[in-house]
Amino acid sequence: NEVMVGGIAVRPFKSIDEAVDCVINGGDILQGSAIAINPEKVMLAKTDEELRSAIDTSVLRYADGIGVVRTIRRKGFSNVRIPGCDLWQALMVKSAELEIPVMLIGAKPEVSQKVVSRLKELGVSVVYACDGYSFDESEVINALINHKPKIISIALGSPKQERLIYRLQQAYPEAFYQGVGGTFDVYVG
Numbered sequence: 001n002e003v004m005v006g007g008i009a010v011r012p013f014k015s016i017d018e019a020v021d022c023v024i025n026g027g028d029i030l031q032g033s034a035i036a037i038n039p040e041k042v043m044l045a046k047t048d049e050e051l052r053s054a055i056d057t058s059v060l061r062y063a064d065g066i067g068v069v070r071t072i073r074r075k076g077f078s079n080v081r082i083p084g085c086d087l088w089q090a091l092m093v094k095s096a097e098l099e100i101p102v103m104l105i106g107a108k109p110e111v112s113q114k115v116v117s118r119l120k121e122l123g124v125s126v127v128y129a130c131d132g133y134s135f136d137e138s139e140v141i142n143a144l145i146n147h148k149p150k151i152i153s154i155a156l157g158s159p160k161q162e163r164l165i166y167r168l169q170q171a172y173p174e175a176f177y178q179g180v181g182g183t184f185d186v187y188v189g
């Protein structure tokens, strides 16, 4: 149930809800990292080995880019665009419902604080959060091991977030990791 787009296996989804169900299936949370695929990344992955390996080791690749959506449709699958920030928000709503522990890393300190308080109002269990400019990586790893978050959202922009996800997964693979770019800024914006 994946479609090849420029050498990358992308999962077509008919709705954001379907993508959420793929990540959170009752109490089971998909383990691994998710990568938003757009035409720029399809091109870049042909030459950028680091991006290529991030893609190859990811568990979920979703179509975040109309060019990718069109390619999938041409191949006979119905699917919609899954913007990374929409997927993230929908995952937060679902994690509140199911009391799934969440960790957030990234964005400026004031943005990070605002995101945390908005999520807490929504009922999300944020077990650990830090901004993206002054965090200590070994402290983050301790927090992973102590608090055992199941959804980890990382907003550092590319390729920083992908590199951090790679390292954190080595220490703590038992979670769903999503690189969310500028999502936190948009969310509190």
Ligand code: UDP
Binding pocket: 106, 107, 108, 131, 132, 133, 155, 156, 157, 158, 160, 180, 181, 182, 183, 184, 185
């Ligand atoms: N950021 C961060 N630490 C850094 C660099 C960036 O936390 O060292 C944050 C920045 O505050 C912003 C996000 O990472 O919230 C990246 O946003 P950008 O729009 O550059 O990323 P994109 O969505 O384009 O990947």
